[in-house]
Amino acid sequence: MAGIAEETILTFLAEVGRRYPRPTDLLLLGGSALCLLGSPRPTLDIDYVGDDLAKTDLQLVIDQVAQETGLEVEAVPISGFVPLPEDSHKRNLRIGQFGAVQVFVLDPYAIALSKIDRGFDSDIEDVVFLIHRSFVQFEQLELQVQRAATRAGEFSLSPTEMVNHLQAVRDLL
Template identity: 30%
Template sequence: MRRPVDADRVRAFMRALGLAARGEHTVYLVGGATAVLEGWRESTVDVDVAFSDRDDADELLRALPRIKDELELNVELASPADFVPVPGGWEERSPSIAREGSVSFLHYDLYSQALSKLERGHDRDLLDVDEMLTRGLVERDRLRELFAEIEPELYRFPAIDPPSFRRRVESALAQR
């Protein structure tokens, strides 16, 4: 088992991926990597990433096994879009982190991340959403609006139980 990934190790991963790239790329950090870089978690078990254009990310995908081994960390390809409908405009809501070489790193839209975490409903995910709300990274009213935007599309994700998802959203928004 590999050791936990802290902020320094996430940044080392970003540098290594930037060095591996020849062309322009946009990489979105998701989940624990966001939590670690934003400072509400000390570490995460892996670095979750998504590419703006996965079809054009072959050079980065080919570099991932080497980078994972060299840095002794786990990397997963995952984004909120794998789990929930993503609200429109997510790209514009994705905060910039840094640029390494020809790679721009951004946090995947924090509202989409929060909605995905609320749908999953794991204790750690709910704590992450609470931190996003407490730190003002997502606003309650806007999160409610964006949930309402995606709610009609939930049928596209048969594993989701819409009433349970709605209850978790409302519960998270009612706290504090």
């Protein structure tokens, strides 16, 4: 399957915005969010912050547009996977207004933290991209990882693996 291009993501968001009538915010994360920030790495789906079990009306519209366009979408309950950094909402990056839907990329530190937790090679590359593009400062990310490690038990995090993944990022800088 070919990667999803920025234009395809924007067209998808425009259609969601056209169909959803009530003012709301939509937070993107994952590869599609990084694509909108300029990442050259292809993405196969559009991930957004949402409950993956109890779908909202917006999520139902997202699912319908995705089905009609043949795109894969996934609701990610991110606050259940990693502790969101303090003031995370203040660092969300506005992408634009699509009808009544205001679209943001989730706080880059929250994205980086989730990728440090998972630690795939592509995740490490994504964190390096965020640092190289100045969306994330390494020293601040290091502090976020340390803070997350103190809450590891609440989120099934492995502090040792997170430190190793952070070192892998450092090695690529």
